[in-house]
Amino acid sequence: MKHSFIDRYSERSSLVHGLDPRTKILTAITFVIMVVLTPPGEWQAFAIYFVFLALLTLVSKVPPLYILKRSLVVIPFVLLIGIFIPFLKTGSSSGSYNIWMWDIPKSNLILFGSIIIKSWLSVISLVLLTATTKFSDVLKGLEQLRMPKVMVMILSFMYRYIFVLTDEVLRMKQARDSRSFGEKRSRQIKTIGNMIGTLFLRSYERGERVYAAMVSRGFDGEIRTLSSTTMRAADLLYTFSFLIIISLVCLSLAI
Amino acid sequence: MKNAVEIKNLSYNYPDGQQALHGISLTIGRNETVTIIGPNGAGKSTLLLHLNGIIRSDGTIKIFGTPLTEKNIKWVRSKVGLVFQNPDDQLFSPTVFDDVAFGPLNMGLAEEEVRSRVQKALAMVSMEGYEKRSPQHLSVGEKKRIATATVLSMDTEILIFDEPSANLDPRAKWGLVALIEQLPMTKIIASHDLELVRTLNGRTVILDKGHIVCDTSTDEVLSDASLLEKHGLAPAPHISMSQV
Numbered sequence: 001m002k003h004s005f006i007d008r009y010s011e012r013s014s015l016v017h018g019l020d021p022r023t024k025i026l027t028a029i030t031f032v033i034m035v036v037l038t039p040p041g042e043w044q045a046f047a048i049y050f051v052f053l054a055l056l057t058l059v060s061k062v063p064p065l066y067i068l069k070r071s072l073v074v075i076p077f078v079l080l081i082g083i084f085i086p087f088l089k090t091g092s093s094s095g096s097y098n099i100w101m102w103d104i105p106k107s108n109l110i111l112f113g114s115i116i117i118k119s120w121l122s123v124i125s126l127v128l129l130t131a132t133t134k135f136s137d138v139l140k141g142l143e144q145l146r147m148p149k150v151m152v153m154i155l156s157f158m159y160r161y162i163f164v165l166t167d168e169v170l171r172m173k174q175a176r177d178s179r180s181f182g183e184k185r186s187r188q189i190k191t192i193g194n195m196i197g198t199l200f201l202r203s204y205e206r207g208e209r210v211y212a213a214m215v216s217r218g219f220d221g222e223i224r225t226l227s228s229t230t231m232r233a234a235d236l237l238y239t240f241s242f243l244i245i246i247s248l249v250c251l252s253l254a255i
Numbered sequence: 256m257k258n259a260v261e262i263k264n265l266s267y268n269y270p271d272g273q274q275a276l277h278g279i280s281l282t283i284g285r286n287e288t289v290t291i292i293g294p295n296g297a298g299k300s301t302l303l304l305h306l307n308g309i310i311r312s313d314g315t316i317k318i319f320g321t322p323l324t325e326k327n328i329k330w331v332r333s334k335v336g337l338v339f340q341n342p343d344d345q346l347f348s349p350t351v352f353d354d355v356a357f358g359p360l361n362m363g364l365a366e367e368e369v370r371s372r373v374q375k376a377l378a379m380v381s382m383e384g385y386e387k388r389s390p391q392h393l394s395v396g397e398k399k400r401i402a403t404a405t406v407l408s409m410d411t412e413i414l415i416f417d418e419p420s421a422n423l424d425p426r427a428k429w430g431l432v433a434l435i436e437q438l439p440m441t442k443i444i445a446s447h448d449l450e451l452v453r454t455l456n457g458r459t460v461i462l463d464k465g466h467i468v469c470d471t472s473t474d475e476v477l478s479d480a481s482l483l484e485k486h487g488l489a490p491a492p493h494i495s496m497s498q499v
Contacts, residue, residue: 225360
């Protein structure tokens, strides 16, 4: 079956695609940290971040709509967590709005808006990273950056089998739909429960088979890999321009 | 010359207590091609998993004359390669290269050697140039070939296939059969695909309910319709055995 792999556009060639995965991972993480550390309400800084990401998107030749769609996925989760922020009582409020029966401090609203924007900007940068880098290269990069091999392995298995599992779920759904119609809600829920149980058992069994396949090829618990790839001039250039952006933002904050 | 595989009195119970293998004894000579046929649930896969120590139980297994023990398990696994039925179980790495290199890396080979083995193994299954592809983008036939390469790269002297033709369309199946025929080492193939068994033509063992019920030449087994019928292996009534 066809899936929308997160590295669908990673085969294209552009300046961003050609960068070393390590450069991209490091700058993406630095960017996220920078965004998170920016004080709430610094709309100017957020605008600069956004322009930076927009420029990167243009250079990377990945369809901007794709990035936008992917990045919006996270918004509902952030809303769910952040929805209570406006109602929290804080001592140092400088003015407030009266909405229906609540007294909402202005600073809380600014905080709420900033959190949504921050998370959105962070996700865009990560979507850009995964859209322009083959997943296997992201893993290689993480490994070269000394991420524990077990973690890299877990990520690798997750990405390898998530689509196999999705296929399995789709097939189970088709098998159910072809036999069930007009069922009561309560029975439908029971069926879904059974499906989840079956999926768990099948994944568990698959895990055992995969492990058998690893062991039969001499796996003894130690993860061995080959290392290679070197940083190039383009990577240095990109890192430098990234640093310039950071200092620009810091400057604008100081003013 | 020592035999490739010697199994003596091997019995195995599933964890739930049900007996899967009853006192199996089987000797396979060097460079022999043996097909193991039997209905579903006969114990074929269980038997194969014993041969490189994935499953351990009582009874002795000798590989090239050396009994399989906890101590020499690494050596055994570098001699006995197993291609699993479902290539999605065998190919677990982000790229084809990583998967084919997995065995050689675990054998502790140097980087240059690993790379050249990967090249050689991919060439043997005619999948050169697939190194950077990720397994999830491949067709079942391609996955099966790569799965074979992951074992060929270890340069094992005994090669075991569990249901190699499962889920393959005829073209992919015959391509894989031709590949298996070319390989020079000792081969053990478990299947209930009689077309495949006939083509590989060598020695055939029938396994049913955990017992070896027949062990003779492929021709003899396939010409005995009542024997096949008895063990649930006969083809559809309107197809005669000579057509298989």
